[in-house]
Amino acid sequence: MSQTSLCLFCAFIIIFTGVKYLKRQIKVGIPRALSYYTFYPLWRVFLEKLGAGVVVSTATNRKILEEGIKETVNDACIPIKVFHGHVFDLAGRVDFIFIPRMISADGKSTFCPKFLGLPDMVRFAGVALPVLIDVRYNRKGFPGGLLRFFLAVAAKIGMRNPLTQIYAAICAIHKQKQYQRLLLKGLKPLEAIEVIFGQKKSHDFAGKGKNQKTSSEKRTTVALLGYPYAIYDSFISAGVYDKLVRLGVEVITFEQIPLKEMRRFSKIMPQNFFWYYSNQVCWAGLYLLEQKSSIDGIIHITAFGCGPDAMVDKTLELEAKYAGVPFLSLTIDEHTGEGGVQTRLEAFVDMLHARKTINRAG
Amino acid sequence: MKVAFGHMGTLTPIMEMILEDLGHEAITPNRPTRQTLALGAKHAPEFACIPFKIVLGTYLECLKLGADTLVSGGGYGPCRAGLYGELHRRILKDLGYEFDFIFFWPPLKKPFHFYKQLHKLKGHHSWVYLWRIIKKAYSKLAVLDDLEMMAQRIRPRELKHGSTSKGFEQAMDMMRQAKTGPEIASAGEEARALMQKVPFDDTRQPLKVGIIGEIYVQLEPFANYFLEEQLGHMGVEVRRSIYLTSYTRHDILSTRGDMGSRTLAMPYLAQKVGGHGQNSVGDIIRYAKNGYNGVIQLAPFSCIPEIVAKSLVPRLSKDYSIPVLTIFIDEQTGAAGIQTRLEAFVDLMDQRRSRSLLVGA
Numbered sequence: 016m017s018q019t020s021l022c023l024f025c026a027f028i029i030i031f032t033g034v035k036y037l038k039r040q041i042k043v044g045i046p047r048a049l050s051y052y053t054f055y056p057l058w059r060v061f062l063e064k065l066g067a068g069v070v071v072s073t074a075t076n077r078k079i080l081e082e083g084i085k086e087t088v089n090d091a092c093i094p095i096k097v098f099h100g101h102v103f104d105l106a107g108r109v110d111f112i113f114i115p116r117m118i119s120a121d122g123k124s125t126f127c128p129k130f131l132g133l134p135d136m137v138r139f140a141g142v143a144l145p146v147l148i149d150v151r152y153n154r155k156g157f158p159g160g161l162l163r164f165f166l167a168v169a170a171k172i173g174m175r176n177p178l179t180q181i182y183a184a185i186c187a188i189h190k191q192k193q194y195q196r197l198l199l200k201g202l203k204p205l206e207a208i209e210v211i212f213g214q215k216k217s218h219d220f221a222g223k224g225k226n227q228k229t230s231s232e233k234r235t236t237v238a239l240l241g242y243p244y245a246i247y248d249s250f251i252s253a254g255v256y257d258k259l260v261r262l263g264v265e266v267i268t269f270e271q272i273p274l275k276e277m278r279r280f281s282k283i284m285p286q287n288f289f290w291y292y293s294n295q296v297c298w299a300g301l302y303l304l305e306q307k308s309s310i311d312g313i314i315h316i317t318a319f320g321c322g323p324d325a326m327v328d329k330t331l332e333l334e335a336k337y338a339g340v341p342f343l344s345l346t347i348d349e350h351t352g353e354g355g356v357q358t359r360l361e362a363f364v365d366m367l368h369a370r371k372t373i374n375r376a377g
Numbered sequence: 378m379k380v381a382f383g384h385m386g387t388l389t390p391i392m393e394m395i396l397e398d399l400g401h402e403a404i405t406p407n408r409p410t411r412q413t414l415a416l417g418a419k420h421a422p423e424f425a426c427i428p429f430k431i432v433l434g435t436y437l438e439c440l441k442l443g444a445d446t447l448v449s450g451g452g453y454g455p456c457r458a459g460l461y462g463e464l465h466r467r468i469l470k471d472l473g474y475e476f477d478f479i480f481f482w483p484p485l486k487k488p489f490h491f492y493k494q495l496h497k498l499k500g501h502h503s504w505v506y507l508w509r510i511i512k513k514a515y516s517k518l519a520v521l522d523d524l525e526m527m528a529q530r531i532r533p534r535e536l537k538h539g540s541t542s543k544g545f546e547q548a549m550d551m552m553r554q555a556k557t558g559p560e561i562a563s564a565g566e567e568a569r570a571l572m573q574k575v576p577f578d579d580t581r582q583p584l585k586v587g588i589i590g591e592i593y594v595q596l597e598p599f600a601n602y603f604l605e606e607q608l609g610h611m612g613v614e615v616r617r618s619i620y621l622t623s624y625t626r627h628d629i630l631s632t633r634g635d636m637g638s639r640t641l642a643m644p645y646l647a648q649k650v651g652g653h654g655q656n657s658v659g660d661i662i663r664y665a666k667n668g669y670n671g672v673i674q675l676a677p678f679s680c681i682p683e684i685v686a687k688s689l690v691p692r693l694s695k696d697y698s699i700p701v702l703t704i705f706i707d708e709q710t711g712a713a714g715i716q717t718r719l720e721a722f723v724d725l726m727d728q729r730r731s732r733s734l735l736v737g738a
């Protein structure tokens with residue numbers, strides 16, 4: 016008797032695992048480019064809690080860049096080319112590729128028009144691709160934009176249980192908040208992602224940011240302004256961030272400034288930009304310029320041919336000029352060499368040091 | 378007030394008339410030249426689009442002529458045009474100029490601001506009067522559009538090289554001098570008659586090319602290297618996707634824009650991307666469906682919506698089997714280079730047509 020029940024039990028387990036095995040886990044690929052640097056925890060946690068496996072494309076390298084360049088119009092900016100490369104890197108490895116159509120993240124501004132057309136640009140690039148999850152991320156209009164987005168994503172990958180959906184959404188938002196707090200503390204996105212997903216502890220990165228307030232009084236501080244997908248992709252930006260750190264300067268990016276503080280400037284600027292990241296870059300610049308002596312110089316990273324930046328760069332340049340703060344604009348493209356960037360950074364930092372000594376003597 | 382404004386094709390004489398009717402002194406900009414562009418490019422950010430640079434150059438020229446007020450307008454996102462005004466103002470102030478800046482947002486997006494700006498411009502005149510002069514300006518604009526379309530039709534069929542362009546210039550002059558309602562009506566008749574007198578051969582079957590792309594480079598001949606004329610002289614009939622009267626009908630008064638081409642574009646570009654990006658995609662399809670031999674996409678270098686549209690061009694061109702030539706324009710673009718590319722494109726269309734005729738026969 017007990018033997019038959021044991022047999023039954025075994026058979027049950029075998030069938031059950033078999034079914035589970037047949038019902039292979041869905042794999043969703045997330046390109047490590049553009050909105051990845053701002054929203055990755057939100058995307059990943061939500062997809063994982065729905066039961067999907069998440070695959071992230073490899074860090075940008077020469078091959079990814081070249082594949083991207085091959086299939087994009089040569090007038091596109093380098094972040095867009097690289098994004099295409101990341102998508103092709105995922106193709107063949109996953110069932111879905113996650114390319115939400117980023118329209119508005121704060122209900123007011125939109126993203127750069129290239130973000131708006133991104134899923135279409137990728138779809139018609141002439142490479143066979145898995146299904147794209149190109150759901151609109153738009154928090155404009157009546158409230159619930161985020162919920163609408165989540166429901167649409169869940170529907171797209173065929174996960175229809177409403178309780179799981181809501182649970183996944185709550186977890187995702189929670190993680191995203193945690194992520195933003197870490198960024199505010201001065202962690203770089205990739206570091207913060209490691210902390211959030213448990214590969215590292217946050218005190219591994221202690222000694223960064225706020226903890227050093229006392230000694231930073233004396234150190235030269237530079238505001239490194241630009242879009243996260245350019246600055247933190249060290250392949251695109253030729254490692255500007257790390258180079259500056261190695262030159263011994265303190266680096267501030269817009270992620271380290273509370274959004275509330277930055278928003279103040281939306282009232283002060285005579286005309287805000289239409290674009291999400293551009294506004295933050297510009298507000299951050301104004302915020303740091305307002306706090307006299309918080310920074311010694313501004314470096315603006317801008318992609319060759321970037322439309323919005325033509326406006327942002329000139330605005331920052333003029334504001335820096337009026338405030339008497341040195342300003343360096345670094346244009347990056349696929350031909351940017353490490354060496355050239357290094358020389359320009361060194362010259363700029365030397366100049367900042369020299370100014371500091373003169374000021375102290377004066 | 379001494380009021381100046383940017384030069385944009387046939388809109389220029391219309392603006393001049395409106396401002397004069399409102400009792401201002403219009404500092405009418407000359408047609409932009411290479412100097413204008415160089416002047417603008419010197420003070421503009423490197424990656425600003427070419428309309429920005431040309432208009433900045435024009436403002437600088439007008440300010441030197443004593444203008445004290447600048448008038449401009451633009452859409453409200455997601456593209457850059459709406460921010461032109463503010464950045465122009467900043468750059469000019471930084472150069473030390475003093476002036477008043479009147480900037481119009483689309484009336485449906487910012488009605489109150491629009492009203493205030495309009496009030497500034499109209500001064501002591503009544504709203505009824507303003508309405509009347511706008512209606513009059515519109516009727517003149519419609520005639521100018523008609524004349525342009527006639528010239529585009531006649532030029533590839535003309536019997537004497539250059540006679541269309543000469544007739545067109547005369548007709549434009551005639552219209553420029555017509556300032557009152559009845560004058561516009563009679564000058565319109567005369568100008569049309571003048572165009573019809575240009576001798577042309579109606580039996581010719583020229584190639585037909587549709588022009589799409591960003592509005593400023595379509596409408597301002599200087600910005601597109603007088604492309605329409607060049608093509609006409611190569612024996613090609615041209616049609617633009619934008620004429621000012623159709624623009625005012627669809628774009629300025631409504632925020633939805635030209636539904637036709639947007640709907641056509643949907644399967645390819647399911648999102649408004651600012652400027653005329655979505656229209657460009659839809660217009661390629663429309664031209665293809667109407668039996669055109671080719672499409673030329675005109676765009677300023679670094680123009681965001683047109684870059685998005687261009688990404689889709691290879692696929693559209695294949696799906697609808699219509700050749701598309703994209704020309705990105707910046708201050709370094711040489712006239713000779715453009716001409717070679719146009720000639721090659723015309724050859725290509727010609728070959729395709731003869732081949733399809735052979736197959737058809």
Ligand code: SF4
Nearest residue numbers: 092127129318321322
């Ligand atoms: S904002 Fe600039 S860099 Fe970013 S996608 Fe748009 S054009 Fe490219």
Ligand code: SF4
Nearest residue numbers: 426456458652680681
């Ligand atoms: S549509 Fe193109 S040319 Fe017009 S503002 Fe936008 S980027 Fe500039």
